[in-house]
């Protein structure tokens with residue numbers, strides 16, 4: 001069994017199965033996530049006999065980046081390889097006062113959003129907790145990362161168990177001890193998994209809304225069929241009324257709604273009004289995301305003027321609405337750009353294994 005990626009609760013089960021006291025699980029967690037042990041043999045405060053037995057039974061495996069490309073604006077995109085040679089990617093986005101790591105939760109995605117190139121690849125592989133956390137553990141600039149967003153490839157709540165495990169390790173004081181206030185999970189609004197996420201973690205949540213009216217959202221986000229945004233909003237409004245997480249009085253967790261700005265498709269003032277009405281009464285903010293085009297699509301990015309017009313409608317209603325700046329466009333790491341190349345191609349572009357090279361892929365978000 002691979003020990004890396006296991007949350008404390010699983011490690012407790014493991015040590016109990018060996019008739020060991022629970023504190024041994026905490027020691028193992030600290031070796032894995034504080035001291036970055038590479039093998040069981042490194043865990044020197046475990047009894048020698050146990051280390052020898054475990055060395056035969058367990059590994060400590062986490063993926064290493066295969067290649068990296070840096071944008072002219074300082075954004076870096078890392079490529080990782082899943083079994084079957086499918087690639088997944090992370091982006092590291094430097095801003096004035098923060099460094100945001102954008103991780104993938106799946107290789108590919110099956111949600112099928114029409115403006116997203118990753119959707120065309122379909123779902124190739126659900127990343128394990130180890131594969132999600134490896135994007136943090138083995139990042140050369142890990143120590144400088146201030147924020148982590150689950151906005152890379154994939155729908156996190158289509159892989160909820162592994163995402164929750166990874167969040168537990170990131171947040172745990174026995175783990176990486178990253179504050180949940182500095183972590184955001186993005187979702188199109190998969191129920192009941194969104195409720196599980198809200199109940200079982202304290203992270204920020206970003207709902208990819210894009211269009212408030214069902215007839216306008218459905219052609220963009222096919223998941224609207226099984227997971228109508230109206231139902232998601234009903235859940236959020238109910239929780240807001242009861243002051244259940246993530247709403248005021250239950251910590252400083254933040255809820256945001258994301259709208260990708262497509263010319264004439266999502267950016268009209270009447271659509272901003274529909275959004276304003278839909279989210280009324282739900283403490284939240286709205287992020288407007290400039291879209292980046294790719295070959296073979298009929299969508300066009302909204303003009304800055306249209307985005308600002310949309311923003312103005314929300315602001316007049318007292319809604320906090322932010323326009324994201326597009327980053328990493330020249331290396332395909334900007335919002336909406338996709339994993340266009342295959343593993344073989346990205347490896348060919350890398351000078352040698354483990355050395356920074358050139359990758360390609362799609363990452364869909366930036367920091368809150």
Ligand code: SF4
Nearest residue numbers: 109112113116119154
């Ligand atoms: S935008 Fe996100 S949820 Fe939609 S298809 Fe792309 S990766 Fe999946």
